[in-house]
Amino acid sequence: MNAAASIEGLLRDLAPRVLGAVVRRYGHFADAEDAVQEALLAAATTWPTDGEPDNPLGWLIRVAARRMADQYRRDDARRRREELAASWSLSRPDPAPERDDTLILMFMCCHPSLTPASAIPLTLRAVGGLTTREIAAAFLVPEATAAQRISRAKAKVKASDEPFELPPPGERAERLRCVLHVLYLLFNEGYASSGGPDLTRSDLSGEAIRLVRAVHADLPEDPEVTGLLALMLLTDARRPARTRADGELVPLAEQDRTLWDRHLIAEGVALVTEALRRGQVGEYQLQAAIAAIHDQAARDADTSWPEILSLYSLLERMTGNPMVTLNKAVAAAMVHGPAAGLALLDGLSAPLGDHHRLHSVRAHLLDLAGDSEAAVAQFRAAAARTTNLREQHYLTTKAARLAAQRAAE
């Protein structure tokens, strides 16, 4: 790793601790977050040439505090200046960062008053230490647009007027669900577009893993946190095999399994096993358990579909999510034959309507059942409705191949 990259990594790790210390000392989460962002930028430009300071954390806290003071000096609002002066006099000379700061920040950034689309960029900046420019690049929007999203999100957090501390025990479980959901979506955002030309976006999955690791470090006993981390690792392990060099998708059944990352699989399997042993099953643990079964099959034919089917049945009962039923239909087809899977799809027309994935699963099952004419029509219907370009290529090609095969027969 070169010096600039190692400094960047250090800054990202320190970001939540700096922010936690500054907010603890001066309050004003929104302004403190801006000041910390400036301090991180200052470090990123000066450290590579001047060298890393002896106490990087202290340096960043000092610079951020100075930026905040400068900002208030320029500010006309006398009230805020006075508030700050009052809080300065109360502050300890060198506040040691608290153990829970990262977790508290995560709860703030994934506040239930925010939609995931606002919570994600705020979390990436405040907890992940990414710059606005990096976030804008990852989401393919202009920097000004990303900056606006972050400041609007902060305004909402500010309006919620929450103290800088862990949510009360009664609310903690529900709030943790919000945090995990945001991190899950962040991971998906990166994973869905990984490979090919969108390399900056695939970094988002890595960021999600890093942030879940941080939550897991603070809450090692929570089985759903562990489950989510396991799910991400077990999914990310397949990344090298899921796209071709040209970026086109490779379905699970056709992936070169020797490309899967054995270390990630081993870690993920160990985590999900440990989580399930605690006996409080949750949806992330179940999804991770399904991913683990796929990952542990040396060949597609070795996949233990009966186990996957029973896990999907549990997950379906727990969530009532029609997308889960869709996946369960695939597992049912693998265990009991395509007719069983197709029968399950009949009940999904109402909740899923014209969703492309319903068409694509039906297409696969019809193909398995040997009804290639209907399968071609369903592949085409799915291709016309997907909003993902790569998936569209995959579905169009699949339909064309099947049609050509029919014509040749």
Next chain:
Amino acid sequence: MRFMLLQNYGEVESDCPPIMEWAPGDIEAHIEFQQALNQELAERGELVDAQGLAGPELAKFVVSDGASAPVVTDGPFPESKELLAGYRLVDVETAGRAIEIAAQASAAPGAAGVPIRQPIEVREVMGAPLITDEPFPEA
């Protein structure tokens, strides 16, 4: 979710005359409206890009077989009403929000400040799929 909101030179669903026939104040009000809408979208963190295109008089159609010299046809064209006049590319949280923005754009003030009611074409841009669980085939 990204949407392209497209407007062309086509028919409008009001009695609004062509812009060349509007009073100067009405034209100014129209331009201000468009700028204010862009500003609003930018402040909400939704605007990716907004562009107006030069008129159909400057449009060209290019056709090529990849081997011989391309055939370039200059405007104006009889079908110029179908040409694109401008677009907004927005990144929004829901499809409903894209419709809302399109409705705002459609009601831009025309002659005498009366809403033009121009049809806005709303098209989703291909991108990352919706969040799914264990997709099949894995996607």
